[in-house]
Amino acid sequence: MYLSFYGLREAPFAPTPDPKFLFQSPRHREALAQLIYGVRERKGFIVLTGEIGTGKTTLLRTLLERLDATTPVAYVHNSALGIEGLLEYILQDWGVKSTASTHAQRLFELNEFLIDQHRKGGSPVLVIDEAQNLSVETLEAVRLLSNFETTSQKLMQILLVGQPELRDKLNLPELRQLKQRIGLRCHIGPLSPEETRLYIRHRLRIAGATDAGIFTDAAIQRIAEYSQGTPRVINIVCDHCLLSGYADSKRRIDAAIVQEAVEYLEEGERREWKRRRSISLVPSQGAVWAARSGVALLVLVIVFLLAFAANALGWFAGTHP
Ligand SMILES: Nc1ncnc2c1ncn2[C@@H]1O[C@H](COP(=O)(O)OP(=O)(O)OP(=O)(O)O)[C@@H](O)[C@H]1O
Numbered sequence: 001m002y003l004s005f006y007g008l009r010e011a012p013f014a015p016t017p018d019p020k021f022l023f024q025s026p027r028h029r030e031a032l033a034q035l036i037y038g039v040r041e042r043k044g045f046i047v048l049t050g051e052i053g054t055g056k057t058t059l060l061r062t063l064l065e066r067l068d069a070t071t072p073v074a075y076v077h078n079s080a081l082g083i084e085g086l087l088e089y090i091l092q093d094w095g096v097k098s099t100a101s102t103h104a105q106r107l108f109e110l111n112e113f114l115i116d117q118h119r120k121g122g123s124p125v126l127v128i129d130e131a132q133n134l135s136v137e138t139l140e141a142v143r144l145l146s147n148f149e150t151t152s153q154k155l156m157q158i159l160l161v162g163q164p165e166l167r168d169k170l171n172l173p174e175l176r177q178l179k180q181r182i183g184l185r186c187h188i189g190p191l192s193p194e195e196t197r198l199y200i201r202h203r204l205r206i207a208g209a210t211d212a213g214i215f216t217d218a219a220i221q222r223i224a225e226y227s228q229g230t231p232r233v234i235n236i237v238c239d240h241c242l243l244s245g246y247a248d249s250k251r252r253i254d255a256a257i258v259q260e261a262v263e264y265l266e267e268g269e270r271r272e273w274k275r276r277r278s279i280s281l282v283p284s285q286g287a288v289w290a291a292r293s294g295v296a297l298l299v300l301v302i303v304f305l306l307a308f309a310a311n312a313l314g315w316f317a318g319t320h321p
């Protein structure tokens, strides 16, 4: 791998939502502050939306790291579950030894757990990531879960996180009751070209790079253009660039390397294969000259051998008495 070549401790552009790498653009900072505030102030329903790959899960993980370690968190990321599956999963994640077999029994167990937590001063958090995939019925059932409350406080905080389709879903007339209960909403978007530059540098620095200029300004400009500021796409392109740069022993990633990575991502064509193909279809000048010289040398050797053999057999001697 390219790590030691570029003086890195770890991969700077891994695809995982690792909070350690969180880059706080003004919108990410604002959203994180709102999420922390919403959970601490027990706002009940909180909704975080954002385009694909803009950092919602990374923000969530950061939020969870910053919560009090004793806060029970149930993190659901399989939004294909219906309400029964969801309830089962939540109870298990909160460590409730469930013996329930009906919906009512599950709700009862949940109520008991929440009251117990309330007595201890806790406020459990339920996170549903990728919530744009939840059906309208499941979303409505989740709303009913938010009815667990005392006269003054919600007994659990529910975070719905998803792509912009979630916002559209919450605007459906069938879900207007849920919409009314949302205590806080935040939205994150893509990075600007300048933020893209800072993002790339930030991730390189966290990964241990001492050289801030591994990517040239022109390279970053091309990455910003291609990725449209979506962090996941930036990561994929940058990772390819570092791999290519390393293969060509290039300390600086320039716009040409980025272009090659972009073409690879667009066409899915392997770089090595492309190279081999170009060698076989278009031989270099050197190769052409080498081939020509080889053939000429071979002809000379054959002529020499023929002459030598003819002389040895006395062919020429017989013609001159
Ligand atoms: N603000 C950020 N700081 C650092 N890395 C980020 C940031 N935003 C996104 N990333 C990186 O981009 C990739 C995608 O991020 P993440 O999974 O959080 O996006 P998402 O919005 O949850 O995507 P999806 O819509 O597919 O659920 C991850 O590798 C993550 O580390």
Ligand SMILES: [Mg+2]
Pocket: 056, 057, 058, 129, 130
């Ligand atoms: Mg996500």
